[in-house]
Amino acid sequence: MITNNKVKNNLPYRRKRREGRTMADVAFDAQKIAFAPISFQAALALRNLGILQLLNTTPADDKTIAKKLKLSLYAVQTLLENGIALEIVSLENGKYALTKTGWFLLCDPMTRANMDFVQDVCYLGMHSLQDSLTHGKPTGLKVFGKWKTVYEGLSKLPAKNRKSWFTFDHFYSDIAFPEILPIIFEPAPKRVMDIGANTGKWAKKCLDYNKAVTLMLVDLPGQLNMAKKNLKKYGKRAEFYPTNVLDGKAQFPKGADAVLMSQFLDCFDEKQIISILKKVKIAAHQNTRIYILEPLWDRQEYKAATFCLNHTSLYFTNIANGNSKMYSYTQLEHCVKKAGLKVEKVFDQIGRFSYTLLCCKK
Numbered sequence: 001m002i003t004n005n006k007v008k009n010n011l012p013y014r015r016k017r018r019e020g021r022t023m024a025d026v027a028f029d030a031q032k033i034a035f036a037p038i039s040f041q042a043a044l045a046l047r048n049l050g051i052l053q054l055l056n057t058t059p060a061d062d063k064t065i066a067k068k069l070k071l072s073l074y075a076v077q078t079l080l081e082n083g084i085a086l087e088i089v090s091l092e093n094g095k096y097a098l099t100k101t102g103w104f105l106l107c108d109p110m111t112r113a114n115m116d117f118v119q120d121v122c123y124l125g126m127h128s129l130q131d132s133l134t135h136g137k138p139t140g141l142k143v144f145g146k147w148k149t150v151y152e153g154l155s156k157l158p159a160k161n162r163k164s165w166f167t168f169d170h171f172y173s174d175i176a177f178p179e180i181l182p183i184i185f186e187p188a189p190k191r192v193m194d195i196g197a198n199t200g201k202w203a204k205k206c207l208d209y210n211k212a213v214t215l216m217l218v219d220l221p222g223q224l225n226m227a228k229k230n231l232k233k234y235g236k237r238a239e240f241y242p243t244n245v246l247d248g249k250a251q252f253p254k255g256a257d258a259v260l261m262s263q264f265l266d267c268f269d270e271k272q273i274i275s276i277l278k279k280v281k282i283a284a285h286q287n288t289r290i291y292i293l294e295p296l297w298d299r300q301e302y303k304a305a306t307f308c309l310n311h312t313s314l315y316f317t318n319i320a321n322g323n324s325k326m327y328s329y330t331q332l333e334h335c336v337k338k339a340g341l342k343v344e345k346v347f348d349q350i351g352r353f354s355y356t357l358l359c360c361k362k
């Protein structure tokens with residue numbers, strides 16, 4: 001039997017006083033985690049079935065919602081009761097209304113990009129997360145195909161899943177790019193190498209920003225084929241170098257005055273990052289500026305941002321490649337130094353997600 005004294009001395013009870021939270025709060029937080037996948041699907045259904053949109057205009061009762069959306073009363077009631085539990089909707093005088101969280105789920109583009117990415121890219125694979133962690137392999141990727149990394153299969157993903165991947169990937173760097181363009185072009189580089197150029201979105205921004213610059217795009221062949229189509233109108237100002245940077249013999253082309261790696265190094269483990277940076281060093285001349293743009297989880301202003309980045313790490317574990325993650329500043333700086341490069345300048349708080357731009361040199 002547990003006596004009062006024993007209850008007082010057990011760990012959660014002592015934590016209650018330290019954290020200023022009750023046992024009931026703690027138990028509720030634990031249940032939120034226990035049911036998280038179901039909560040996620042409920043929120044997605046509330047959004048995708050049009051219930052949140054309908055309530056955004058005006059509060060309504062369950063029968064009206066069911067009739068307007070041609071859903072069963074059972075479906076509407078079950079979802080809305082979960083919506084109350086998740087504080088997505090509130091219930092007053094028999095009418096449901098959207099809460100601020102509900103509005104965010106419906107209208108905030110970042111939340112939408114994150115939810116679609118989790119549903120269309122991560123959800124099915126994540127069932128095998130523990131296997132990925134113990135084997136160092138992206139075991140969830142088998143949901144889409146037999147590739148070693150998601151990057152090999154990116155251009156072949158089903159259209160809906162590919163769209164969610166690209167929307168997620170571009171959402172964050174798109175906001176950061178306009179802010180870094182003046183920094184990168186301040187020393188007037190004639191040739192800029194974009195490693196991990198993807199579909200050429202950033203290269204296009206550079207080519208438009210400075211009419212004299214030549215872009216050297218490096219990525220896997222599948223991605224560069226998409227980039228070639230997107231950059232056709234720039235003719236010889238866009239050069240393409242299909243390369244698997246993990247190939248031991250692969251080298252980068254020489255002659256770049258600036259090198260950009262945006263959201264690129266997070267695709268690799270520390271050993272691979274050091275090896276890539278060593279190859280960048282070989283290709284660089286004495287004045288080449290080497291820019292690394294990353295959202296670093298220890299440099300975030302908002303808790304929500306750190307939360308998203310730490311969860312994104314597990315996408316790398318389970319779907320992307322099995323061995324990379326979102327890094328901290330200390331980890332990245334360690335790799336830069338190990339590769340024999342110097343960090344010359346650090347620009348923080350770039351874009352909505354507080355990206356960090358490291359400017360390095362030989």
Ligand SMILES: C[S@@+](CC[C@H](N)C(=O)[O-])C[C@H]1O[C@@H](n2cnc3c(N)ncnc32)[C@H](O)[C@@H]1O
Nearest residue numbers: 151173196198219220243244245246262263267
């Ligand atoms: C996360 S995306 C970043 C794209 C873009 N730079 C941006 O900021 O939005 C990473 C890019 O690195 C490329 N990549 C991953 N592994 C690679 C490899 N082994 N060799 C060459 N490129 C690779 C991917 O194809 C992808 O286009």
